[in-house]
Amino acid sequence: MNTRRKQGGITLLGFIIVAGVAGFFVFIGIKLFPMYSEYYAVKSALKxxxxxxxVGSYSPGRIxxxxxxxxxxxYSSHVKKEHVKIQRVxxxxxxxxxxxxxxxxxxxxxxVGRFHATQTLSGSGASAD
Structure with a gap:
């Protein structure tokens, strides 16, 4: 009896395509991670x-x-003074x-990442938006 077993698996070309797509998403993640890391640093600084x-009695300059x-x-480098707005509520x-x-x-x-964070600063408590 001559029986052949069918082999299953991925070809070299299929592996290269899968590796290329996975590599592309890793590359995008590496580029976007610092943006979001900085945003969470901004949120943490506000909290x-x-x-x-x-803090509610401080001057805007001191805040x-x-x-x-x-x-x-x-090590946040993208947030500048012109990006910050402080107003009395x-x-x-x-x-x-x-x-x-x-x-x-x-x-x-x-x-391009557009980020927005708002925080109420009062003497006793805090509320975030």
Missing amino acids: GLAAEPG QELFFRRLNIS GEAWQMEVTYEVREPLVANLDA
């Missing part, structure tokens, strides 16, 4: 600032200085950070 006692000190610890301050990050991908293609 840390809101937890500081008496901005404390915020950027917290960001410098995280009742007895508290409303701090809004809106910025854009443009990261080159391949040739003339860029990945």
Whole structure:
């Protein structure tokens, strides 16, 4: 009896295609990770600032200085002073950070991330948006 067993598996060409697609998604992830890492550093700095006692009575300049000190610890480089807006809301301050990050991908293609974070800064408690 001459029986052949059928072999199953992936061909070399199929493996190269799968590896290429997986590599592309890893490449995109590597490019986008710093953007989102910086955004979470901004959110963390805002929450840390809101937890500081008496922050509702600080001047906007002092609040901005404390915020950027917290960001410098995280090596955040895309958030600038013109991206931060502080305004009075009742007895508290409303701090809004809106910025854009443009990261080159391949040739003339860029990945653009637009980020927005808002935090209410009061002397006793904190609420995030």
